[in-house]
Amino acid sequence: xxxxxxxGTLVRKAYPFEFWVDKASFVTTVFxxxxxxxxxxxxxxxxxxxxxxxxxxxxxxxxDENTALFLALAGTDLESVMTAMDVEFPEVSAELPVENxxxxxxxxKSDCSPEGYIALLDWCNRNQRAQITDDGTxxxxxxxxxxxxxxxxSVKARTAVQTVASLQRTLAVRSIPIDDDVTALAVAPVxxxxxxxxxxxxxxxxxxxxxxxxxxxxxxxLENQPPDAExxxxxxRPIMPEHAGTLDDPIPFVNGMDVYNGKYYSYNDEVxxxxxxxxxxxxxxxxxxxWQWELVQ
Numbered sequence: 001x002x003x004x005x006x007x008g009t010l011v012r013k014a015y016p017f018e019f020w021v022d023k024a025s026f027v028t029t030v031f032x033x034x035x036x037x038x039x040x041x042x043x044x045x046x047x048x049x050x051x052x053x054x055x056x057x058x059x060x061x062x063x064d065e066n067t068a069l070f071l072a073l074a075g076t077d078l079e080s081v082m083t084a085m086d087v088e089f090p091e092v093s094a095e096l097p098v099e100n101x102x103x104x105x106x107x108x109k110s111d112c113s114p115e116g117y118i119a120l121l122d123w124c125n126r127n128q129r130a131q132i133t134d135d136g137t138x139x140x141x142x143x144x145x146x147x148x149x150x151x152x153x154s155v156k157a158r159t160a161v162q163t164v165a166s167l168q169r170t171l172a173v174r175s176i177p178i179d180d181d182v183t184a185l186a187v188a189p190v191x192x193x194x195x196x197x198x199x200x201x202x203x204x205x206x207x208x209x210x211x212x213x214x215x216x217x218x219x220x221x222l223e224n225q226p227p228d229a230e231x232x233x234x235x236x237r238p239i240m241p242e243h244a245g246t247l248d249d250p251i252p253f254v255n256g257m258d259v260y261n262g263k264y265y266s267y268n269d270e271v272x273x274x275x276x277x278x279x280x281x282x283x284x285x286x287x288x289x290x291w292q293w294e295l296v297q
Contacts, residue, residue, distance in 0.1 A: 019125075020059040021087055027060075029084045033076045063125065065145075072147035078129065089126060094119040103130060105141045112139060174203035178214065184239045188212035196223040205239070211254065212239040228255075233280045247271065247296065256280045264296070271297045 061067060062078060071077055082088065097107050097116035101123050112120070117132075120139065124130040131142040173191060176183050184205055192198075194206040194213070197220075204215040206227065213227040213236040227236035233256040243251040245263035253259075253267040259274045259281040266272075272285035273294045285293045 019062045019089060021062060021085060023058050023060050025085060026062075026081070029081055030071065030074050030076060033080055033084060034074055063129070068129070068145070068147055089122065094122075096120065096123060101141060103141055103143050107139045109134070109137060109139060170204070173205050174201065176203070176205075178203070178216070181239050182242050184214055185212060185241060188239060194221060194227055196221050196226075206236070208236075213237060214239055232256075233282065237280060253281075253285055255282060255284065259292075270295060 062082070068078065071081065094115035096119045097112045098105065101120070107120070117139075120132055120141070124132060124141065124144075127144075129144045131144060133140045133142045169190065173184075173187060176187070188205050188207060191205040191207060191212070194208040199218070199220050200206065200215045201218050202215055206213050206215065208227045211228065215235065216237050217235050219235045225232055225235075227238075236256075238254045238257050240251060240254060240257055243249050245251050245260070245265075247264050250264040250266040250271050251257075253265045253272075257280060259265065259278040261274055261277050263274050264271055265274060265285055267285040270286065273296050274292065275294055276292045278292060283290045283292065286295065287293070
């Protein structure tokens with residue numbers, strides 16, 4: 001389904017985790033809702049400065065936790081801001097998996113389709129950002145997080161802990177040998193999604209469209225140069241699950257992967273033998289005129 005933001009642009013990621021609005025309008029609206037006697041204190045808070053510095057230059061994600069913290073410290077809430085800005089969440093056509101959803105409702109995961117899950121998330125966002133917990137078997141609608149007790153000092157402490165953890169994770173990821181795809185693939189789920197505008201160092205791992213990639217050379221990511229774009233194999237190399245590369249356990253081929261002579265690869269329900277090293281390989285198995293691939297079954 002195609003979902004759009006208030007300005008008509010497509011939602012950047014799977015709704016409803018992101019809902020973007022104009023940054024200038026958002027900040028102006030928030031400050032207009034703050035009592036005049038609190039305005040100087042809030043606008044000068046360390047948290048406000050940090051919040052405005054970390055978000056993109058022109059937009060704000062209303063559903064980000066940092067936005068919720070910022071609004072709590074400003075003494076307002078998401079519903080008030082959206083009302084003042086005259087914006088609404090996009091309509092979702094999917095139906096809820098059960099009737100009469102409320103806090104505490106439990107839904108077996110087996111009874112919830114992907115469309116039904118989107119409908120549940122939509123319900124949560126329209127009900128003070130309630131949460132969905134997952135115990136592996138069931139989804140449960142949980143109360144929204146309470147930010148009322150947060151202060152600028154507590155946010156500083158929380159940020160410090162997160163920063164240390166992030167640095168430790170980054171250093172650990174970069175220490176994984178470039179040729180160790182097994183370990184790299186194991187840690188990929190906790191690595192960030194590739195984002196235009198970010199700087200990535202050699203050894204970083206990013207995720208893009210369901211595929212994990214290793215950064216081979218340091219790069220400033222550009223919108224028109226994602227990891228799977230043509231000509232980016234010198235920067236991003238896809239990380240593949242471990243397979244023996246035998247006839248019985250061929251390696252699934254992904255464009256840009258390293259292909260080794262004598263290994264077997266699967267592609268379009270067929271199996272091919274690599275007749276030479278291709279590092280990286282940009283010729284899909286079966287490509288006309290490419291002798292390096294031999295169809296075996």
